[in-house]
Amino acid sequence: MKILADENMPYVEQLFGDLGTIEAVNGRTLTPQQVKDADVLLVRSVTKVNQALLSLNTNLKFVGSATIGTDHIDQSYLASQGIPFTNAPGCNATAVGEFAFIAMLELAKRFDTELKGKVVGIVGAGNTGSAVAKCLEAYGVEVLLNDPLIEADDPREFVSLEALTERADVISLHVPLTRDGINKTWYLFDEQRLQNLKPDTWLLNCCRGEVIDNRALIKVKALRPDIKLVLDVWEGEPDPMLELVPLVELATPHIAGYSLEGKARGTFMLYQKLMAVLGMDADKSMTSLLPALWSQQVSLDEIPSEKALLQLSRFVYDLRDDDELFRQTLLDDCAIKARENSANNNGFDLMRKNHKHRREFSALKLVTAGQSDVDWLLNLGFSGVGR
Numbered sequence: 001m002k003i004l005a006d007e008n009m010p011y012v013e014q015l016f017g018d019l020g021t022i023e024a025v026n027g028r029t030l031t032p033q034q035v036k037d038a039d040v041l042l043v044r045s046v047t048k049v050n051q052a053l054l055s056l057n058t059n060l061k062f063v064g065s066a067t068i069g070t071d072h073i074d075q076s077y078l079a080s081q082g083i084p085f086t087n088a089p090g091c092n093a094t095a096v097g098e099f100a101f102i103a104m105l106e107l108a109k110r111f112d113t114e115l116k117g118k119v120v121g122i123v124g125a126g127n128t129g130s131a132v133a134k135c136l137e138a139y140g141v142e143v144l145l146n147d148p149l150i151e152a153d154d155p156r157e158f159v160s161l162e163a164l165t166e167r168a169d170v171i172s173l174h175v176p177l178t179r180d181g182i183n184k185t186w187y188l189f190d191e192q193r194l195q196n197l198k199p200d201t202w203l204l205n206c207c208r209g210e211v212i213d214n215r216a217l218i219k220v221k222a223l224r225p226d227i228k229l230v231l232d233v234w235e236g237e238p239d240p241m242l243e244l245v246p247l248v249e250l251a252t253p254h255i256a257g258y259s260l261e262g263k264a265r266g267t268f269m270l271y272q273k274l275m276a277v278l279g280m281d282a283d284k285s286m287t288s289l290l291p292a293l294w295s296q297q298v299s300l301d302e303i304p305s306e307k308a309l310l311q312l313s314r315f316v317y318d319l320r321d322d323d324e325l326f327r328q329t330l331l332d333d334c335a336i337k338a339r340e341n342s343a344n345n346n347g348f349d350l351m352r353k354n355h356k357h358r359r360e361f362s363a364l365k366l367v368t369a370g371q372s373d374v375d376w377l378l379n380l381g382f383s384g385v386g387r
């Protein structure tokens with residue numbers, strides 16, 4: 001069996017190695033010729049899987065995308081060809097939830113205020129939106145949810161987008177990119193909605209770049225320096241609008257979901273599904289894939305203040321490093337472009353490819369000195385709070 005897998009998908013050899021030969025490919029530039037004799041195709045969000053890509057293939061038995069988003073997959077075409085498809089819903093939700101939460105703690109520190117006491121509006125209350133809400137609620141922050149498409153029997157309370165933008169001090173976006181229907185999310189935050197943001201709003205986008213009209217964002221931000229931005233996703237990736245980057249407080253190249261745990265879960269979910277399609281037992285385990293964090297436990301002498309909570313978060317994952325590297329990467333790209341007078345946008349993808357350092361809160365055990373009020377740290381996701 002020939003398995004074609006995106007070179008940026010970790011743990012493929014460990015999980016699929018017994019099934020056949022594996023060829024690692026650049027998902028962004030994959031061609032019909034390369035896919036021609038594949039039996040299994042494993043992709044990430046940068047590969048458009050459609051009739052054109054599969055036009056030369058007659059063998060394909062399975063397509064898997066190790067992602068939550070599916071806007072890059074023509075699922076109707078795959079269904080019409082009888083090719084089983086699966087994505088990995090929820091695989092990196094914890095990573096995105098923690099990323100957004102840490103970003104909010106960073107902004108609070110930077111602007112000499114506290115996250116606690118603010119109202120956070122979450123647009124899209126699915127896996128990633130709920131993961132952010134879980135962190136915020138564990139920490140005691142008020143959350144407003146907006147999701148017009150949520151199941152009718154969902155017991156949570158929801159508000160309209162208008163009510164959310166009126167009340168929320170912080171808005172975090174967690175919707176899929178959709179282009180049709182009254183609830184389409186393409187340019188959900190258009191110029192008008194951006195102008196209507198209340199003073200000093202923090203706006204975070206960790207879903208898809210085109211959910212915000214990026215050109216309009218540049219325009220509005222020029223007149224509204226009070227708005228603070230965290231952008232992990234960009235219209236036109238891997239070529240973000242360069243004028244936008246300096247206007248953003250924390251800027252990263254679509255890596256909010258890139259914890260080692262999230263990536264491992266994504267590949268593992270595809271492995272489980274393929275084994276089911278093949279009628280075989282999935283007898284490998286995911287936990288054996290993950291390395292230990294460089295230091296596995298921290299002792300707390302007292303319940304952490306917000307400042308200390310940020311320090312703990314940075315211990316697991318320091319978002320500022322990715323922000324700094326991203327800005328440098330884009331500057332380097334520009335220098336190469338100017339010197340060689342050629343298009344060069346490799347930096348965005350290269351930084352994603354090399355992104356292998358991030359862990360989730362669960363990788364760190366907190367050891368306390370017997371304090372009673374520690375459950376919220378467990379609820380945040382840290383493991384093993386106790387003596």
Ligand SMILES: NC(=O)c1ccc[n+]([C@@H]2O[C@H](COP(=O)([O-])OP(=O)(O)OC[C@H]3O[C@@H](n4cnc5c(N)ncnc54)[C@H](O)[C@@H]3O)[C@@H](O)[C@H]2O)c1
Binds near residue numbers: 092093146147177232
């Ligand atoms: N930056 C990253 O690394 C990263 C990682 C994971 C996911 N994502 C993106 O985030 C998106 C959301 O992920 P998820 O796991 O939460 O998906 P999900 O399907 O679990 O949840 C999405 C939620 O958005 C809601 N929704 C749809 N249209 C809406 C609208 N117009 N207004 C408000 N809510 C709406 C849906 O009803 C659903 O509950 C994915 O589709 C993907 O594109 C990005």
Ligand SMILES: O=C(O)[C@H](O)[C@H](O)COP(=O)(O)O
Binds near residue numbers: 043068
């Ligand atoms: O949709 C998703 O799951 C995320 O956007 C995912 O993190 C994208 O990562 P990629 O597949 O591009 O590596």
